[in-house]
Amino acid sequence: MAKERLVLVGNGMAGMRTIEELLQLEPDLYDITVFGAEPHPNYNRILLSPVLSGEKTIDEIMLNTRAWYDEHAITLHTGDPVVDIDRKARVVRSEQGLAVPYDRLILATGSYPFMIPVPGAELPGVMGYRDIADVDAMIATAREHKRAVVIGGGLLGLEAAYGLQQRGMDVTVVHLLDSLMERQLDKPAAALLQASLEQRGLQFLMEAQTAAIEGDGRVERVRFKDGTEVAADLVVMAVGIRPNMALAQRAGLHCERGIVVDDTMLTYDPRIYAIGECVQHRGQCYGLVAPLFEQAKVCANHLARLGYGRYEGSVTSTKLKVTGIDLFSAGNYRGGEACEEILFQDPGAGVYKKLVIQDNRLTGAVLYGDTIDGAWFFQLMREGRDISGIREDLLFGQAHLGDAGHGGQTQAAAMSDDMQVCDCNGVCKGEIVRAITAKGLFTLDDVKAHTKAAASCGSCTGLVEQILANTLGSDYSVPEAKPLCKCTDYTHDQVRAAIRDQHLTSMGDVFQALEWRQPDGCHVCRPALNYYLIATWPNETADDSQSRFINERAHANIQKDGTYSVIPRIFGGETSPAQLRAIAAAAEKYDVRTVKITGGQRIDLLGLTKEQLPHIWKDLTDAGFVSGHAYGKALRTVKTCVGSEWCRFGVQNSTQMGIDLEALTWGSWTPHKFKMAVSGCPRNCAEATIKDFGVVAIESGWELHVGGNGGVKVRATDVLCRVETPEQVKEYCGAFMQVYREEARYLERTAPWVERVGIAYVRKRVVDDEVGRKALYKRFLASQKLAQVDPWKARAAGAEAHEFTPLHEANG
Amino acid sequence: MSAVMAEHTWVDIGPIASIPRLGARVLKRNGVDIAVFRNAEDEVFALLNRCPHKGGPLSEGIVYGRTVACPLHNLCMDLATGQAQAPDEGRAATFAVRIDGDRVLVSMTPV
Ligand SMILES: Cc1cc2nc3c(=O)[nH]c(=O)nc-3n(C[C@H](O)[C@H](O)[C@H](O)COP(=O)(O)OP(=O)(O)OC[C@H]3O[C@@H](n4cnc5c(N)ncnc54)[C@H](O)[C@@H]3O)c2cc1C
Ligand code: HEM
Ligand code: SF4
Ligand code: FES
Numbered sequence: 001m002a003k004e005r006l007v008l009v010g011n012g013m014a015g016m017r018t019i020e021e022l023l024q025l026e027p028d029l030y031d032i033t034v035f036g037a038e039p040h041p042n043y044n045r046i047l048l049s050p051v052l053s054g055e056k057t058i059d060e061i062m063l064n065t066r067a068w069y070d071e072h073a074i075t076l077h078t079g080d081p082v083v084d085i086d087r088k089a090r091v092v093r094s095e096q097g098l099a100v101p102y103d104r105l106i107l108a109t110g111s112y113p114f115m116i117p118v119p120g121a122e123l124p125g126v127m128g129y130r131d132i133a134d135v136d137a138m139i140a141t142a143r144e145h146k147r148a149v150v151i152g153g154g155l156l157g158l159e160a161a162y163g164l165q166q167r168g169m170d171v172t173v174v175h176l177l178d179s180l181m182e183r184q185l186d187k188p189a190a191a192l193l194q195a196s197l198e199q200r201g202l203q204f205l206m207e208a209q210t211a212a213i214e215g216d217g218r219v220e221r222v223r224f225k226d227g228t229e230v231a232a233d234l235v236v237m238a239v240g241i242r243p244n245m246a247l248a249q250r251a252g253l254h255c256e257r258g259i260v261v262d263d264t265m266l267t268y269d270p271r272i273y274a275i276g277e278c279v280q281h282r283g284q285c286y287g288l289v290a291p292l293f294e295q296a297k298v299c300a301n302h303l304a305r306l307g308y309g310r311y312e313g314s315v316t317s318t319k320l321k322v323t324g325i326d327l328f329s330a331g332n333y334r335g336g337e338a339c340e341e342i343l344f345q346d347p348g349a350g351v352y353k354k355l356v357i358q359d360n361r362l363t364g365a366v367l368y369g370d371t372i373d374g375a376w377f378f379q380l381m382r383e384g385r386d387i388s389g390i391r392e393d394l395l396f397g398q399a400h401l402g403d404a405g406h407g408g409q410t411q412a413a414a415m416s417d418d419m420q421v422c423d424c425n426g427v428c429k430g431e432i433v434r435a436i437t438a439k440g441l442f443t444l445d446d447v448k449a450h451t452k453a454a455a456s457c458g459s460c461t462g463l464v465e466q467i468l469a470n471t472l473g474s475d476y477s478v479p480e481a482k483p484l485c486k487c488t489d490y491t492h493d494q495v496r497a498a499i500r501d502q503h504l505t506s507m508g509d510v511f512q513a514l515e516w517r518q519p520d521g522c523h524v525c526r527p528a529l530n531y532y533l534i535a536t537w538p539n540e541t542a543d544d545s546q547s548r549f550i551n552e553r554a555h556a557n558i559q560k561d562g563t564y565s566v567i568p569r570i571f572g573g574e575t576s577p578a579q580l581r582a583i584a585a586a587a588e589k590y591d592v593r594t595v596k597i598t599g600g601q602r603i604d605l606l607g608l609t610k611e612q613l614p615h616i617w618k619d620l621t622d623a624g625f626v627s628g629h630a631y632g633k634a635l636r637t638v639k640t641c642v643g644s645e646w647c648r649f650g651v652q653n654s655t656q657m658g659i660d661l662e663a664l665t666w667g668s669w670t671p672h673k674f675k676m677a678v679s680g681c682p683r684n685c686a687e688a689t690i691k692d693f694g695v696v697a698i699e700s701g702w703e704l705h706v707g708g709n710g711g712v713k714v715r716a717t718d719v720l721c722r723v724e725t726p727e728q729v730k731e732y733c734g735a736f737m738q739v740y741r742e743e744a745r746y747l748e749r750t751a752p753w754v755e756r757v758g759i760a761y762v763r764k765r766v767v768d769d770e771v772g773r774k775a776l777y778k779r780f781l782a783s784q785k786l787a788q789v790d791p792w793k794a795r796a797a798g799a800e801a802h803e804f805t806p807l808h809e810a811n812g
Numbered sequence: 813m814s815a816v817m818a819e820h821t822w823v824d825i826g827p828i829a830s831i832p833r834l835g836a837r838v839l840k841r842n843g844v845d846i847a848v849f850r851n852a853e854d855e856v857f858a859l860l861n862r863c864p865h866k867g868g869p870l871s872e873g874i875v876y877g878r879t880v881a882c883p884l885h886n887l888c889m890d891l892a893t894g895q896a897q898a899p900d901e902g903r904a905a906t907f908a909v910r911i912d913g914d915r916v917l918v919s920m921t922p923v
Contacts, residue, residue: 449899450899518876519852521876522876523873523881523886526874546832546833546834546835546875547874549874550872550873553872558872558883560884561867562868562869802831807826807830807837807848
């Protein structure tokens with residue numbers, strides 16, 4: 001069967017992004033033809049300003065080379081706009097007379113600069129700012145002329161003005177209103193911006209209405225309504241853009257302010273999609289790249305016949321790409337009724353920050369002078385995170401919350417190229433910037449894949465996002481809802497809901513019901529799905545060992561040389577001479593290379609080969625030990641102090657409480673590892689306030705803590721509540737673990753989870769709702785009945801023997 | 813071609829059922845560990861059990877499609893060619909595999 005024919009009109013950022021997304025999903029479904037009005041292959045339009053200012057070259061901003069089109073068997077016609085669509089015959093015709101039939105058509109014609117219709121607007125030397133040709137013309141003019149006027153004090157106008165000034169021109173910016181960038185900035189921030197640009201030598205004419213452009217054969221001056229005038233050899237109009245929809249209108253497609261599309265990016269003709277700046281979606285037209293990329297993903301999803309992608313609009317953020325000026329704006333920055341504002345001003349230091357809050361959610365932000373937290377604020381907005389708990393410190397940013405990791409206090413813009421960003425993989429800022437520009441990267445995931453920055457512990461993620469934003473001039477972080485992995489477009493939460501609501505009990509069912517793109521998934525989704533299945537349907541799902549990471553499959557910790565370590569469970573950290581003797585005997589018998597006390601008060605036996613594991617387990621289980629699960633996304637240890645049994649300060653028996661908690665919870669699988677501690681008095685020697693679940697004894701009973709974390713990103717716990725009896729401690733602990741097990745995303749520790757859902761929510765579920773808590777606890781106990789089977793004992797007795805023996809040993 | 817074939821020393825490593833689906837077993841020979849993989853389609857592949865990155869034991873990785881993800885730092889290796897998935901670099905040596913009835917034979921000479 002012949003392939004279907006797909007034609008793209010508009011060889012720009014949105015259109016080509018759609019093609020790239022489609023090729024990832026279905027590389028062979030279509031014969032693809034691309035028409036572009038410009039004579040170039042697809043380039044990164046947003047980097048035109050650095051080209052204008054001389055900071056980059058045209059070659060550096062190319063996204064797809066001609067060789068790329070060839071490689072993917074895409075027919076490319078450049079410098080040849082499509083002039084007609086015959087929807088009945090399903091053929092497009094180009095200016096040079098080509099007629100190409102289509103089965104599916106994508107319109108991605110972008111927009112054009114709006115030219116104010118004043119007398120003289122057509123004079124040579126008057127231009128818009130949109131493409132490479134415009135930039136070439138501006139650079140050529142700057143070589144021969146001196147005086148430039150930019151009409152429009154918005155994002156684009158200011159970037160043009162700065163670029164022209166860098167090229168040596170005297171630049172005057174003319175703005176109709178009394179405040180710059182009024183669509184992104186409030187007045188105080190705009191005033192700071194204007195002052196700082198004036199210091200750099202730009203001139204401003206505010207509240208000036210252009211009446212005419214005059215000159216003899218070429219522009220010579222701009223005249224205003226009030227009679228004044230300025231001399232000009234070049235006039236750049238940057239007063240807005242208009243969707244390029246003439247072609248669609250001629251073809252009879254329904255257009256309003258743009259080409260009207262539905263949530264699947266389809267126009268009124270079911271064979272024609274439209275995306276990018278030329279479309280109007282739910283009454284909205286967009287002029288930034290991030291939302292267009294989200295549209296591209298949805299459109300590709302439908303072209304690939306997956307049919308479930310939905311575009312529901314975007315929140316956008318902006319950053320001005322003028323070197324040395326830090327400015328960030330996102331969402332509803334104006335505030336208004338029912339909103340509250342948090343303000344910070346330090347005019348001396350040139351810093352201004354405003355956050356707009358509605359219903360405990362961040363809905364808008366304007367930052368000037370210090371934009372280090374822009375990416376983080378934007379993320380809080382997109383996630384709709386409850387910020388009531390961090391409200392007081394919000395304005396001071398992520399670093400202030402102790403949540404930014406070790407790199408967070410450094411401002412990315414201020415870093416030199418040789419400064420290290422990712423301490424795990426040793427990646428410097430310069431390498432990241434080069435990869436972003438040279439390889440055309442847009443997202444955090446791209447940067448992770450190409451540079452390995454932020455790919456290990458993730459604590460430099462914020463910095464990498466800042467570098468992305470600074471390099472590209474906007475926030476490109478992936479759309480709101482991240483798909484679980486490359487095999488699907490569904491998010492963790494959607495997949496989980498489907499497993500629950502559609503009663504899916506095996507991985508095959510999930511793959512089928514959710515139309516997974518790879519028949520057996522990948523190393524990212526399979527462990528997550530296995531967890532979701534056993535946590536949702538503990539009675540009905542068989543654990544799939546081939547979908548577990550090696551540590552959980554072999555029930556030991558793999559080390560860097562491929563040997564394993566084994567940690568027997570020592571409940572509450574309280575041991576005995578008999579236990580120690582058994583451990584010592586096993587360590588000697590199997591020639592254990594290192595014996596180490598762990599951070600969680602357990603004993604680690606290191607350097608065992610895989611073949612030895614079942615044997616040492618036999619000895620240890622015979623002595624009464626069970627697996628310590630030191631390798632699992634599971635309950636790890638309950639650390640305790642000596643408590644009231646011995647300590648002169650102790651007010652409760654913390655050791656026994658710890659032993660009881662560990663007996664209750666061992667063996668349970670959780671979204672990520674789960675650590676506990678119990679201290680016998682508020683001196684807190686067991687460090688319970690950096691644990692997932694911490695218990696601190698008080699005179700009247702116990703104080704319960706949740707969501708703490710040591711490690712790279714230290715986070716102290718939030719207090720959950722106080723209770724009186726050990727029975728209550730157990731019930732609250734089980735209930736908390738169960739909500740976490742049921743609702744957190746795989747590989748999400750309790751710290752980020754609690755931050756995401758808000759401690760108020762956790763209190764509501766675990767503390768306030770007694771019936772709900774008891775139900776959670778009951779579900780926890782039910783699943784523990786099945787989970788508390790010692791994996792070591794089973795394997796020492798011969799289960800999964802193939803895992804631990806080589807296939808064939810042959811010599812000679 | 814036939815000259816090359818002649819150099820193969822085939823070792824019979826047993827029935828295909830002895831390797832778990834979407835899993836691997838290790839073949840030890842003269843101190844060299846070879847990982848033998850079986851995927852969902854019952855294709856069998858053999859790679860040197862050393863990740864080109866930092867020597868991770870590939871046999872312990874998660875298998876999907878024609879790929880294995882190294883257990884240490886998640887490099888994804890093509891099982892047929894041993895090549896790491898772009899943008900990562902590196903290649904693990906591969907060994908020829910022959911299926912004879914239900915027996916699996918692995919060549920001891922790297923391809
Ligand atoms: C100087 C500048 C700086 C910018 N800075 C930023 C920024 O910092 N952050 C940000 O998010 N966004 C920025 N933008 C906006 C961003 O570039 C656009 O949102 C984006 O390029 C729009 O993508 P698109 O595919 O819809 O349109 P385009 O990228 O414009 O692509 C449309 C293409 O279609 C072609 N075309 C039109 N009609 C036809 C036809 N009939 N036949 C064939 N081809 C046709 C056009 O020539 C054009 O090449 C900037 C824009 C400019 C001009
Ligand atoms: C007011 C401050 C503190 C006092 C008075 C205090 C006192 C004590 C006492 C009496 C013990 C028992 C010693 C024993 O085992 O016989 C102890 C143990 C311990 N303390 Fe503290 N302590 C204090 C603060 C801390 C802090 C802040 C930490 C760590 C963050 C800490 C960590 C420990 C540890 C790890 C133990 C061993 C617990 C165990 O036996 O398992 N202590 N402390
Ligand atoms: S936490 Fe209190 S009870 Fe426990 S060891 Fe420290 S001082 Fe003693
Ligand atoms: S050793 Fe294999 S990925 Fe590092």
